[in-house]
Amino acid sequence: MHQFVQAVKQGLLECHQRIDAEQTTEKYISSRANRILIAVSGGADSVALMRALDQLNKSHAVQTAPDSLVVAHLNHGLRGDVSDADAAWLGQECARLSIPFVTEKQELHLTSKESKEGLEEVSRKARYKFLTRVAHEQECTQIAVAHTRDDQVETVLHHLIRGTGIAGLRGIPRIRPLEQRLFLIRPMLELSLDDVLQYLKDCGQDFRTDESNTDLSFTRNRIRHQLIPLLKKEFNPNVAQAVHRLAHQAEEVTAIVAEQVDQILADATLDQNQETWRLDCKVLQNVPDYLIRQCFLQIWQRMSWSRKRMGFDHWQRLLMLTHSGQKLSLPDQVEAERRERLLILRKLKNASSE
Template identity: 40%
Template structure:
């Protein structure tokens, strides 16, 4: 085993240990058949990991026979381990729901992974996002005008469902590390041709923008990863403050409406108010896709008493009534 081979597996082991601590327990590996997830699956065969590991593959049915071939490849890769397979016609579902195709694929995939975790009493689900994925995500959000929240990029861990963590143990490894590892071990993988299609913004970032920016800084992926980590540290303080604020101003719900006390909010800075309303949206499960900075700013204006009401995308409204603010479906 050469040095790069050892480092790859040990990096994953150290990252997972840092996230999960000593209570590792059983887990689920999300394996698509692509290079990153295949490398993660291969590395786990070499790790001294306590607890059972399940393999899960979701077929999005976006590439017809190629998607089926991916599923067959992952099934073979699982070997003696049972591979949990899920499938859905993502394009048809996205059309029916009006969702962005990528958003629908992500939602259905994570719903499936959560189901597999629950069925196997798993405490965590691992996906194979790398430092390059992190760099692409940060750049994508910067281009769209994101603030500190968005600059956090891909979180190393977050709750998937109650009792299950979604973890990303490969954020410290680059795509070059992945390919070196696979070639060293002689492990094959599947290629998704749609990843080359620059009609998608993320693919343009991957194939055009990142290579250009790396002519200025060859270690750009690592630099953007540090930026994401620093943004996460800053945002953690904001998040705690907003959680405490919400516990003070929130009143019992009126049906589906969230009720907030207005006077304590009136003198707060806009950035705190934007974050507070964002927290409410996330908690209630209201759609965030159509929300822009202007929408959050209008919400802050109602909290300040500068506006009496405003309508938001997807049928949500904010109404100031005396000393209360009512937020919810119209």
């Protein structure tokens, strides 16, 4: 078996181990439990993932059902006839490999014009909404995406440039729960683009090239084509490996922090409902500032409150309110009020989260 496929197999097994750890009340017991939806754009990375998973499936190298793979492709409609040709080509490849194929076309440039968000963000949201819907329709419990080590490095650098905390240094997680019994997995996260291209060459597999990946108006493309080559040439030829190691270490640290935050929140929470979370500030008196800020971040996540306009200054002002103060108005109509040792966080009525 090709070493690339072996590496994907190892990545897949690690994803399954983490998924098993997530299943505290329910185990996968059906014959379709490991059915995987593969997100395929037609580019080198996703085509390599499709071929590797297909090879593993047909060789019975992983424990899956006979019909365990489905390919999903969202045609963004951004490149006219070229986008349509990519979708048609991928459909032919799936037919050749006998893999079920689901595709849909959306005119995302029109959606982007109607939205205040950029085209990159609109495309990302549409893609994951499409994948989640198809995963449910096809009874898949996992969505496999083809992010590689190169994507990991670009993501960490992107976070650094925009401004990030320690959690942002983790970059892309290997697995991410999307909904109950549905996980996003990244089996290729330890593999490089060079690994991908060599594998495709070895198995004689063609792929499509998206010209928008060289468009330097996108920040990620400038990081990929300008910043990383500059860092390799002028500072450290092994910068990609260094950033990847940093992401691993940050993931380990944040896992430890998350356990501490869960315990602190459990001790400090008096009660909560759909709109309100009440904390006992006395419990937080001797807690380090960083952990208190992480507690607030966790509350925002659990309450599904928007964090888009929450900057470091907002989290810091919340922290100060646990020591003294009266009231604080935060973005998206969230209000924090201090009453003696009690801190009340609430979303004002008629306020919608983004």
